[in-house]
Amino acid sequence: MSTVVLRGFGWRHAGRRAWAVRDVDLRIEHGERVLLLGPSGAGKSTLLAALAGLLPDDSGEQAGTVEIDGRSPADARDHVGIVFQDPQTQLVMARSGDDVAFGLENRGVPAGTIWPRVSDALDRVGFPYPITRSTAALSGGEAQRLALAGVLALRPGLLLLDEPTANLDPVGAELVRDAITRARADDTTLILVEHRVAEALPLVDRVVVLEAGGGIRADGAPEMVFAAYGDRLADEGVWVPGFRVPALKSPAAAGNEVLRATEVSVANRLSGVSIGVGEGEVLAVTGPNGAGKSTLALVLGGLLAPSGGQVSAFGDPKPPHKWRAATLTTRIGSVFQNPEHQFVTSRVADELAVGPRRTGRTPAQIKEIVDSLLDRLRLTKLAAANPYTLSGGEARRLSVATALATAPRLLVLDEPTFGQDRRTWIELVTLLATLRDEGHAVVAVTHDDDFVQTLADRTFPLGSSRPGEPLPRRRRS
Amino acid sequence: MRLLPLGLFDKVKLGGTPMATNPNRWRTIDIVIASIIAVAFGVIFWAWGLLWNGPADAIPLPGRAVLYGMWLVPAVLGALIVRKPGAAFYTLTLASLVSVAIGTSWGWTLVVQGPLEALGAEVVFAAFAYKRYNLPTALLAGTAAGIVAAVYDAVVWYPETSWTSMRLPYIAITAVSALVIAGLGSVLLVRALAQTGVLDRFAAGRSRALV
């Protein structure tokens, strides 16, 4: 039930020189369904925050105006629902049911109708647990469903979704898209941010592409936009449907095994997995939400001691989790699922310098490593920024770069490509392929099918079927 | 029936719309950040209590009171960050409630003692009309809270001990400890926190260079 009007809108975050979004003139009519696209860092999340009235005056500088049904976003807040890029930060209460009820209570919904609306919303997103389930015990994908339920229960006139399926397994993503489709029936205005266009297209009837430097690049019905600007948009980083990414399979067979895990398990999180990875190969670990992929990554990365089984690597008689930290970083580099869990400094450039400094590089070498990584992953302009203020995609690239900085022989990456636009995705994947061709080993946990198709030399499905030895090498036909 | 003196904050609310720009009205972020400081210090209190009654038992009282200042940090820290009326009171009161909830060796009389100490610090900030949040005010607020705490202890927990060899030295040492740990310590901690960018939405954290 909401009409959105932006006139010359811009926002500059406090502490930044550059504008996050700028010169946006846009009118979205009541009931329209819009897919908002744009390269990583173009300001999509910032724009959604502005529409939800979540950019307080003291956190930056605004240009132009935003109106929702003729009112300022702060006043229209009770008609707007937003799901953030990182759902874990969206949960407020200790029990799942209470969390969905939280928004309803705040809006003064009569007590008698709250619980029916809560269970209806939970059903719509396929939340599998009772309402008493602790919100601290949910996996990434489950938290995303709960956050969406919390917003759908409010029956907002304007629904804002920021990459709502980024952390979901295919089944979960399908369910969430279903839930969104059903929310459409309630004649809601929808603005959806999603890098993976193909999956989002059935949900929308209009595409708006933000330009990185400001303004709007393209706007219109999906077919029209992609027919007219497809090539250029693909170059600029939009995942235009139909544009394939190049295959980067290893030309050679895997070399010597660098790491072998035998029947490793972690109490309640992972049971009996045997896996090995050799020089010059990329091994993809896939599987549903909660299967134990991240746990396995921590074990292989020498960060978590398995409660059963053995891990041996690099011919060292000691298992990786007993190595000294400085030894570990030169041999195995880890990237965590949540990039922010990994940051230990308050500047992007310092973040990249930590590893090389620990391994005894000279200042000149460190500078060279840092500069080249910043450049390759398009983070140069952000060298002095605080890692915690980066956009979702920027933070992901930085966290991958920190692991690359010490050039370890084995890389263990947890969801290395989520939230990337096409251009940075190719950049990342090419970087990994180069390392692989130089003989480094890569283990990547991923939900990203393109990643598997493009780069993975072998796939190890966890959870769904019984875990055992990896499937035979998968070839693209 | 009103159990917690939280009612103080009712008066802070203006009658009109919540968006009214009353500088004394607590924003959501003020409430949440003060609460989180309180929760974090509730845990620190718990650990400090184990230290006080465990290893630190080797230092006999009143000397052990050099450690006391830690119990007063949230009052000063909360006020320095939030800079609103009631910040010192709310933060330390909640911190002592949390420490009671997770179990302290003093039992839950802290539910009474916490707010009293907190008022000691609150009065100092109020005396400066909630306009000064510099080092001297912080030192004064820390000391005031420390004196209230020590006098309470002397009366309630150490009755029947000698004033000259125990209670007066105890109060003096506590006051100095509070000045250093709660007063100076909070100022330094706010500075360090501001560097990390987490206080960007507070007056205490602005004024960093543009990138």
Next chain:
Amino acid sequence: MTTFASPPVTNPSALLARRNPVAKLAAALLFSLPLLATLDPLTPAIALVVELTLLPLFGLRHAVLAKQVWPLLLAATGVLMTMVLFAADRSGTVLVGLGPFDVTTGVLNSALGLILRLFAIALPGVIVFATTDPTDLADALVQNAKAPARFAIGALAAFRLLPLLGAEWQMLTLARRARGVDTGVRGFPATAFALLVGALRRGTRLAVAMDARGFDSGVPRTYARRQVFTRADVALMAGAIGLAALILGTTITLGLFRSII
């Protein structure tokens, strides 16, 4: 660490555990605070007996209680030390001659009084918090004690992060190790600071998330979970006052009551 932060290990349907959290809190305060005024060992001793007798009505197992109570033992030894070193009144028979630190029956009597009082006062608090869910407490504070909703819910939301801090600590240690920073005793202050920074950062986002769902919208809140304050709750509070009066009355009539001032 605590039952308040983790799922209750108690029998939630026990007669008194079911009472309104605010009533329980008030009753515990009303019962234990008068004890602050006493110095003699008898008054807290009777109170302790009463408390332990009522314990089954709260559905609390003794094992749970013991886990919560052990820090009190530490405090008790501290009290004993202090009294031996600094007691002003050293009357009575000398039991152990230590010159200025003579341990006399008078000293032991005072110490016993203080220690028993410590336990008698602390126990009701332990019982209440062990049998109360934090969400229920916040709801009751708002609905029955008229605490300001924004502060009560804000505090509750922050309190939810408490069990997460442990997981966060583990994650930080892992992160530092992955980046080549050894974590041990020397890394402790850095990790602790990082934890505080992380908690505050979460707080900033939590505040935004709460605002996004209309927390500060000015609309009067409704309550999905009703907390009722019944006659039984009033009776619980009245019972607490009655018992406290009875205990004090007994020792006063017996002439054994010694007040703090």
